[in-house]
Structure formats: structure tokens, C-alpha cells
Amino acid sequence: MLKIIFKLLFSKINNTKSQFFSLVMICAIGVAMYVGVLDVSKMMQQNAQAYFDKQKASDIEVLTPFLITDQKIDDLIKLDNSINYEKYRILDVKADYDSHEYIAKIQTNLHYNIPYLVKGKQIREDNDCYVDANNDNLLNKKIKINLNGTTKQCLVVGLVDSPQYLSIKYRGYSSISPSKINLIIYSQESYTDDYFKNMPLPSKYNALSISYPNKTSNNTFTNNYQDFVDKKLKIIKKVFNEDYLTSRFDNKSIDAFYIDSERIKEIGAIFPIIFFLVTALVCSSAMTRNIQDDRMLMGTISSMGYSNIISIFVYFLYAFLSTIIGSIMGFFIGFHLIPPTVMKSYSILYSLPNTKVYYDFDISLQALGITLTLIIITTLVISFKETHQKPAQLLRPKTPIQGKKILIEKINFLWKRLKFLSKVNLRNIFRYKKRLLMSILAIMGCSGLLMTGLGILSSVEPIIDKQFSDIYHYQALAYTDSVSKTTINDYIKDVKKLKNLEQVLATYRLNGTININNKANDITIISPESAQQLNKIITFNKSFTDNSVIVTRKIADKLHLKSNDNLRITYQDEDYVIKITGITDNYVGNYLYINHNQFTKSFKINKYNTLYLKLSNTKDKDVLKKLEDYSFIKAIDDDSFLQDIVAKSLASINNLVYIMIAFAGFLVIIVSFSLTSINIIERKRELATLKVLGFNNLEVSNYVLKENLILSILGLSIGLVFGTYLHHYIMSHIEANDIYFIQEQPLINYIIAFVITIIFTLIVNIIMKSQIKKIDMVESLKSIE
């Protein structure tokens, strides 16, 4: 019994090699897309987590302008004895090599946030040190480190990454210079002794790493972990109330990584599901076809006196086998192709050494489960239906579906005008309703996905230009202490003596939060000294006036705000309700621009702390360097820094989208190929008859392929609409984000999606033409005995 089943199964597979193969392939790309894209963000986070675990990333860092005393640590242990900790030293210094000056940080941690050696040797000697990995030119070089007049040399023996500095870009600000930190030096504790010489004994540490061995969750990127750490922060605050406490999420680079990974998740959320459903649909229609095509086998089996169950079982195994093989291939392709490609593109922003592929069994089981269920149900239903017939019936070809008049024929004047063959084409299209629906759905799905992919690209691509050329016209921000109008004007007068400064505008800037769907979102509030001048620095949809309170688009969309609505902002644990007068386009960050009168009234602040700098010659940034020498300037933010990070992050999204578009294009080909070949196999007899009648190859091909083209165009048209909605849905539901994605599809996308789908259909048609040419009249028409 089992023997006969396997014999039948293998002969069936052998006889339908190409169908089996295409079934496996379609299943594989569907599963690959599903597991691959849905897992990208998780795999990024898993890799980050593995890195944190391996390098023992601390849970909380304490940094103090004073010293970490043993007394304080004892106090903390009394409150919470579950902690592990390490005291270490961290210092802002200046370093130089080859007359290039670095704004640097030197730190001595050993047990937590262990530096990961990328290149070079371990530290051995007192004067050995590591620097962070993007400073290839410093390896094996001696650099000079300067602090408070003490200068020492150290030898860079290794290049390292650290979980503390996950982002290659964010290194924070220095306390001794307005520039951003651009070098991290890791040394032995003894090396820094000189700098601590004058500090009182016995404790000479100013930083503390805290780690909890028994966490409720080890996974940084879960709420569970965050809640845990929030609780611990409260405890630590009781002891270290004057110091800086940073959890992993206050770490700017881990936070940025988290946001990037969540953004990728939201962009790749629905696309793979639709993709997967289309492939499942095509698989089950191919399987249906496959069984119906094979009535002879069923007839033979049951006429030999075997139970129908055997043939049903053979089909079941056939479907099962193709799905399993396809899914396993899909898992490998999906997990190994998609997340690593995306992670690779993010490696220009984040240093995650040794990324690995983690298989996600949940997602895999989901994909396998859905595919298996769909295909097996189809298989069972169809094979039960077919085997229900008498063997003799089965041995004859299925009686063709009866011809019927179609609706258009009722519109007489139109119908009369059609060419004869067009009439036949039209009737054929509506002959097999199921096939019609299937084809239209499948092509709609593919072209819709193509449209969505292209849409995401055009939502992402122009952001940099729009934000940094069309909206922002300044090049840098300079931060000062909060000072009065007269003082800030003095500052401005002072700096204006420098060349190349076209405009300097005083503003007050503060960071608040707003609540969107119970989540705190950052918002930057900016109040200009002169409303009129702000318009030269930032382009608003409607000019900024002395009465303007303008919020940026993303916030307005999320909170459904209109002019004259109230916006609730939280700032330093207090709520402020502000009536807005307008909304303006903005793509990066969330801002509230508020006239100074209103600002003073609401926040009770009548001061300024930030200068917007607009350069005459934007290429020449020397002036920013010179500004560092002004004592009142605490920090300088070159806008190109932000622009660069956003551009790189968006480019990484694009890499994922390219993959999705490529898959969608591939799907168009496969689907159209499989539908066409089903169509041709199904109607072999009909086509052979036409050949006998003397129709030439072109005429015979047109007979079916025109139908195909019409179906494609129908499906495609619906697909374009579907894609527009799908794209809009995806883009407008992105939450974890301070980026506003453009929601509209440009016309060119419709044209591209249309042309690509049509071209692919035509290519498939050309391939199919040779298939039609090969149809053997004698074979196909052989009378059935």
C-alpha cells in the first residue's frame, strides 16, 4: 500500500517536474519575503542584544562632576543589594596626532561595556591604549593627550568598538569644547593617575557602571526591560541625585538604533504579508490545476479497484512535499538574504561586530503553517471533488465549461463593432470565472506591491533635499547659556565681526514632549527673537509672523490638529496648553515654532539660548571653527551632521525597499508565467484545433496571449489603485519616528509600475509563444480510448 503510494507520488513528480519546480519556487519566494522582511528589525535587535551580552553592556551608567565615593556605593547597596558595579574614570580631554586635534574622551572601564577589539593587539603596557574603530590612521601611532596642561603620550595598540558607542556618529558633547567629541580613548586606569593626582584620596573615580544580574528581561528592546530599568533608576536617584544617570535608552546611539530598527519594522510590515498571500494564492491555483489536469491518474487508480483515498493521499503528499521543500528554501533565502543585507547597510551608522543570522522559529512556523494549511485544504477539497466522479468519467477529459453569452454582448452596437477574434477573446476571458478572478487578484497583488515599493522609495528619497535645501536655510546652531535680549544681542554683535556669516538669529530652544497614543514623543520648541528673520532661516508654508504658533506636519497629522486647536506640551514635568495658528511641512524632527510674546506668556521665559547661523558661503565652514573660541558659545551643531545621519538612515531603508521591489518584480514574472502556462495547458486541445485549422503561430498565440494581456491590464489597473492605498496606509501608520514620510505617489510611479508589469507580461508572453509553438497537434488531439 505504502509502496504504491510512493511509487505513484514519485512518478507524478517526475511527470510534472516543471510544475513541481515552479510550485516549490513560488512557495519559496513567498516564504522568503515573509520571514525575511518581517524579521529584519528583530534580527537587528537580536544582534545588538548579543553584542551587549557579550561585551557586558551596563544597564545604567552614573557620571558625576565630583567623585564616586565608597560611601555612596554602600548607600546604594543598602537600598538594592542585587547590583553588580564597576567604578571607573572618564575624562574629557584633547588629543592630537600629526597636528590634527581631536576632541576626545578617555575612559578606563574593564568589566562592563568591554571594548571589542576589531584590529590590533591587547593593551599590555601602561601607555597602551585603544581608540574607536573608525580611526584606522591612528593604529600603532603615538597620540598626545592633554588635560589641564598635563600632556602624555599613549600608543594606540588596537581599534575597538564599544556597546556604549553603538552609533558611529553620536559621541556626545565635550565639557571642554563646543565641538562634538570625535575620539574615544580606552586606557588602563594607571594611565590616568596623573590627571587625578590632585583629587582627594581614597576614591578617584568619577563614573560607575551598574549591571543587574537578575533582570526580569534581558532583552533591551522590550517594555519589560525598560520598566525594570525605570524602577532601578528611581532607586539610584535616591543616592546619586546630583549626578547624570543614563540607562541604555538614554544612550543616544542605542536609542537611535532602536528607532531605526522600529522604523524598518513599520515600513516592512504589511508588504510581505500581501506578497505572501499572493504567492499562496498562486500556489493553490497551480495545485488545483495540477490535480484537475491529472484525472487520468485518479481514474486509473480507482478503476484498478483501489480506494479514492490513495489518490487523495498522493496529492496530499505532493502538495505537502512541495510546500515543505519550498518553505525550507524560503527560510534560508529569507533569513540569509534580507536581514543581513539591511544590517550591512546600517553598518555605516552602527558598529555591530560579527552580525549573525538568527532563525526566528515563530515567524517560520507562521509562514509554514499558513502555506501548508492553504495548499493542503485546496488540495483536499479539489481532490475530493474530483475523485467523487466515476472512474470512467475521470478517464475522459473534463467536459469544458459551457459557453455563455457575456454582458457586453447585450450592448449590441458595441459588440457588433468588435472584430471576430476579439469577441472570442472577450468571451474566453469571462469563461472561467475562477481563473479570471485568480489572475486579476494575483496581478493586482503584484503590481500593487510594485507600486507600494516604488511609493516607499519616493516617500523616502526626496526627504533630505526637501528638508535641508527647501526648508532649512541655516548651516549650524550655536548654543549659549540662557541670557537676556541685550546680552544675546551683544553676543551677536560680537560674532558678526566674523566673515562669512550672513545671518545670525537669536532663539530660545527647549525640548519638551507630547503625548501621542500614550507614548511620549520629543518636540523641540523654538521661539525666535524676530519672526520676520525666522522666515529667512526656515521656509514655512505660510510666513511666520509675530502672532504665529506653528507646529510641524507629523505632529499635526498624528494628533489630527487644525489651526486654533490646542496642543498639550510637557516640559520639566509640567503641562502647557498652547493654541496653534498653523501647520507647516517638515520632514525631520518635530517642532513647535512660537512667537516670542506668546512663548514668554506660556513658559514664563524671556531669554535666548540658541543662535541660528546662516553662512554666505555654505561650503566654507572655517567660521564654525573660529566660533569655538568665543567663551559664551557652549556647543556648535553643524547641520550637515544631522543631515548625514538622516541621509544614511534613509539610504538603509531604501536598501530594504530595493529588495522588496525586486521581489515584487520577480513575483510579477512568476505569477504571470504560472497563470499563462496554466491557461495554455488547460486549453491545449483548443489550441491544437486552431493549428489544424491552419491558424499560424502568431494567430494561435494571440488567441490566448491577448487574453492574458487584457487580464494583466485589468489586474494592473486595480493594482495601481490598491498599491496607492497600501502605500498610503503604510506611510501614514509609521509611528516610531521623528521623520515625516511623504505620503503622495508621484505620477511617474504609476507609469513605472504600469510599464514594468506590461513589459514583464510581454516577456512572459514571448516565452509562452515558443511553448505554444511546441504544442503537438497529433499528440494533443489524440482521441481518448
Place this chain on the structure above:
Amino acid sequence: MSYIEIKDLKKIYEMGSIKIKALNGINLNINKGELVIIVGQSGAGKTTLLNIIGGMDSASSGCLTIDKQDITKFNNKKLTKYRRHDIGFVFQFYNLIPNITTLENVEMAKEVALDPFNARKILKLVGLEDRLNNFPAQLSGGQQQRVAIARALVKNPKLMLCDEPTGALDFETGKNILKILQAMSRNLGMSIIIITHNHAIEAIGDHIIHMKDGLIYNEYYNENPQNIDEVEW
């Protein structure tokens, strides 16, 4: 010179090491306007011969001249043209296009012909003037076969090839079909070849061929072919 001249025509199928000689050297002449009946057991090679004559299949060796043209030398394009303009086929299982009406099936063939008849007239000739707008599935087997004949006829072919046209039909209906074919031959002077298992039908043919094992083993002419109505079986 005869209308159709066949010389030492062979068709050999090679299946692995086994050679099946479907046609093992056929020599045959057929004149214009003849109604030819080919009779033989199953597997004799009748269909194979007919398919080669009709340009649907190619011979392994030998010559086949029709109207002074050797069609064994035709390429695919020429064969298509030959089928299109010169040949009308009728099959045992009709092979109508299921999704178009009687009239449309006939008009479909007309589309590609050089000098076609009027489709309605031909359908009247085969007695289907009342069923023009029916789909094949709405017709009986005999009616479907008549549509198939009309479809072959409408092209005004030089040669009609019918492979067991009555094989799937009952006695009366079969007779009806043969009557039409005989009338075609007599009234239009069309050359017709009919394959059958039924020796009784020999009586209506001008030229009778007996086949066995890929060879013609007997061949004769009827001086006075019978009217189909007179034949009983």
C-alpha cells in the same frame, strides 16, 4: 498524374531501442474528386497516414505529392498555409471550440480561408440553420459533428480528411453524417478521405483502401458506389 501521389511513405517511431513502424512503405494514388474510404484494424496506421496527408505530422521517409507539390519537403510555415487553404479536417471527437456558438465556430475557420463559402449556407447544408446560436455543449454528438463538418467545409478545401467521423455516433446519426459527406463529394467534386472501422461503409466510396501493419494490403475501385441510404449495417 494523380492528385495525390504517395511513394514508399514510412513513419517510424523510435522508442528507446524499439522501432515502431506505423507506416511501413505506403504507395498510393488518389484522383481529384474521389471519395476514399480507408479501412483497417486498430493500430494499422490509418490515422498516421491521414495526419501526414493533412500536414499535421511529418513522414520519416518517402514522398507525398499533392497537386504536384511534395509536402514532405514543406517547412512549418508552408505546412500551416497548406492546412489553412487546402485541407479540411473532421475528427472523431469533433474538437469544437466550446466557448463560441455554432455559427462562430464556423466563422472562425472562415476567418483564415482564401475563398470561403458563406457560413450560414454551409450550416444550412448540414441542417443546422436552427442552431446557429447554440454553444457546442448544447448540441447532440451528431449535431456537433455536423458543425465540425461545416467548419471544415466552409474553407472550401481541396481535400477533406475525416478520421472516424461516425465513430462516436449511433447508426442513424452516423448515416446522416456520411450522407452529407457523400453529397459534398458528388455535388462539389471535393476529394474526401474517410477513415472507418466499418467495412459496410466501403460500399459508398469510389476508392477503397485496406490497411494492416502500416501497409496497404488491398485496394479497389467501386464503379458504382452505393447511395448511403441503401447501405445497412
